[in-house]
Amino acid sequence: MHSVKGYGIFWDNYSTTQFEDNAAGASFTSEVGDGVDYYFIYGGNADGVIAGLRKLTGQAPMFPQWVFGYWQSRERYKSQQEVVGVLKKYRDLHVPIDGIVQDWQYWGVDEKQWNSTEFVGPGYPDPKSLIDSVHQLNAHIIISVWPSFGNKTKIWADMNNHGYLYNSYITWPINPAVQVYDVFNPKARDLYWSYMNKNIFALGMDGWWLDSTEPDHHKEKPGDENILTYDGSYRKMRNAYPLLHTQGVYEHQRETSDAKRVFILARSAFAGQQRNGTTVWSGDIRSDWKVLRNQISGGLNIGLSGIPYWNTDIGGFFENGFSRRGTKDPAYQELYVRWLQFGTFCPMMRSHGTDAPREIYQFGQKGYWAYDAIEKYINLRYRLLPYNYSNAWAVTSNNSTMLRALVMDFPKDEKALDINNEYLFGKAFLVCPVTDSMYTSKASAKTTFDVVKTQSVYLPKGTYWFDFWTGQQSVGGQTIEKQTPIDVLPLFVKAGSIIPMGPELQYAAEKKADQMEIRVYPGSDGSFTLYEDEGDNYNYEKGAYATINFKWDNLHQTLTIGKRKGAFSGMLKTRKFNIVLTGSKKESTVTYNGFPKLVHL
Structure with missing residues (x-):
């Protein structure tokens, strides 16, 4: 909890916890605790509070530079040819890309073979060739790995023989043949890594998509809370599961090799997870304007919690509520373009989802408004690579935060305190994503750009602001109307800012x-x-x-x-x-x- 007076309260408890803030005051209440355990952090401002929190819970290491490029993903690529084909298409189109994700079921579709950590699916006859081909295309690949295993897998048998499984815990998939491992046991974490290392990392894999890091808990029974973990009851420890899960992978990879920086994409987090080389994403969200709007405040709260790296599935995971024409639906195209503009100014820029593929060429071809807008922002992301990478160093070396709620930089501006649809990206850019349809009729799904629409943007007081696109200067402390054609994100730069912009690139290390x-x-x-x-x-x-x-x-x-x-x-x-x-x-x-x-x- 932050105060504009420059202090914070860190409630140090792993069990289910309720936070309330009302006229009677603020309070934390946890189900289990050996005692009231909290830290008062005085930092003078929000950055100082976060610095104190990271002093308590751990510093954030550097990610590889390629992480700050563009990422393409899908639920799911079903063969190694499909993965490589997507990258080749991007290279042929001269659209920059650095990362691609292999999602689940490379182990096959039998749930009893769930998360075997082995490439046994028919589409993956030569996984080493897959990874080598990705690297030859000057890209990187991460892969989905879960904290649960089907009972026909070698890793399940090994975990079961050692007593490392939660036998009564129903996870995803909802099948009693799939069980979660006790992440709190250091020997279980050792065993987990041994399979990941032997079957995946040794092939040259670049990073990890650790899905279901909560982990998923379905058909919850009263007795589940009484499961004994290595560190006590599950009731006592449950919220720390993602912290220990990512810690095991981070520490073991560091021990195995220093040639690659650890990069983990995880669905959940607990305080301190920044020390594990982890980016958090906001989960399987819906393709919806209100959901897009809520991502902004959600990401800002993650940053205020000391975790600097966060992102969303650009376009939303579940493409529901549209005409089921997928990326051919103009209404969805407008949502996707606006979401991608927001994603350009997140720590990680990653497109992902089910129902409809999200690659740029699914939205048409060069000359079509959706394609051109997507390409414009991917190229902008690469020109800003020196700015973003330098800000990542500020995170590591000086406890900074990339996705910054306005209260962090303007604590004396009362109008700024409750604004949660705008933020600073680094300390230079003021970003105000468009979070509602402007050009597509909700009734007819027809798109027209005959009239240029506008969006209200509050410019915090105490400084001047430059329109990034036009260079026009405005004084802070006022709300302005910014014209927002489909390819323009309201984007301003604070007076006194210095922004390094690199050359146009096809991938981060091109030149x-x-x-x-x-x-x-x-x-x-x-x-x-x-x-x-x-x-x-x-x-x-x-x-x-x-x-x-x-x-x-x-x-x-x-x-x-x-x-x-x-x-x-x-x-x-x-x-x-x-x-x-x-x-x-x-x-x-x-x-x-x-x-x-x-x-x-």
Whole structure:
């Protein structure tokens, strides 16, 4: 719980807990506890509170650079040819992509073979070839693994022989032949990893989609709460399940190899899960405008809880409520485009869902409004890669948060405190996603763009704001109407911001940013630290990285590019920076070789 007075309360309890906040006051109540256990954190502001929480529960490590590219997924790709074919299609279309997901049932469709961790489905005759082919296309792949197993699998037999299964716990699929393992037992976590490592990681897999990390609990019986885990009753421990599940994978992969940074995508979280190299997603949500609207506030609350990496299924998981024409339905196309615009300004940009495939070419071809809007934002995501990766370093090195509720940066602006459909992405961008249909008739499902619609956007007070698309400047403390054609997301930049923009790319590691645009937004002093490293592995923990500090002096209209600090293998020693002063025609191109530069604009 945060207060605008600069303190927070962390209620340290794993059992089912109720939080209430009303005129009588705020309270936490948990079902089980050896005593009242909480921490008072005084940080001075929300960032300080989060820093204190991470000091208590763990710091967030760096993800690989490719994680911050574009991700395509589907429930589900049914063969290795299908996975590789999707990537080839993106490459043929020259649409950037870095990640693809292999969802469930690569182990086959027999529920008794559930989550065997083995590629036994008929579509996967050569899983090593699958992974190698993905890598040859300059992409990465993660795979779905669950905390439950069918009773015909080798891992189930091993877990059962050691007494590591919850025998009466009904999970997904709802089949008594499928059982959950006791994640609280460190030896059970060892055994779990041994199968993942032998059957999947050793083949070259890049990361993990840990589904059902709650885990799913169906047909719940009173006795289920009395199941004894390694650390006590399930009633006492249940909410920590995803924390221990991701911890087991993170720690074991780190022990196995430092060549790849751990990347885990998990459906649930508990306080401290950021230390396990985990991004959380919001689950199997519906394709609905109200659901899209609620994702914003949900993501902001995750960030305020100290967990910096979060995302949603772009377009919603269940494509229901539409005409069942899927991606050919203009009403769904409009929702998807707006959702993808929001996803561009989330820590992870990932399209996923069932019912209708979501690849860009499912929405038409170049020249069609939906396709063009999708392509525009994927390309923007890659141009912002230096900004996003540097903000990831700020998370790791300085306890920052990427998805920022307005209260974090404007605690004295009373109008900003209860706004939960806008946020800052990093400390520069003000994002206000469109969360309702503007151009498609709900009655006829026909789309028309004859009249450009607008959206109300509140600009927090105390600073100036620049329209990212037009460069127009507005004073804060007012609500404006922003024109929102289908390919325009209301997006503003705070005065004093410095935004590095890289070249257009087809994938994150395609080429070094030997020419980089540095956009300066005047009106206030400001600074930005550009971070770079080898892009993967853990050498950054040993000091193998470099930073360059940019400092804007608004009074003298000068940009100081500081001395480069640090070094790493493959680092650019000389490059060009094209400095652009937003809102003017002033710009300057400088050659930078690691020594300080002063640029007058």
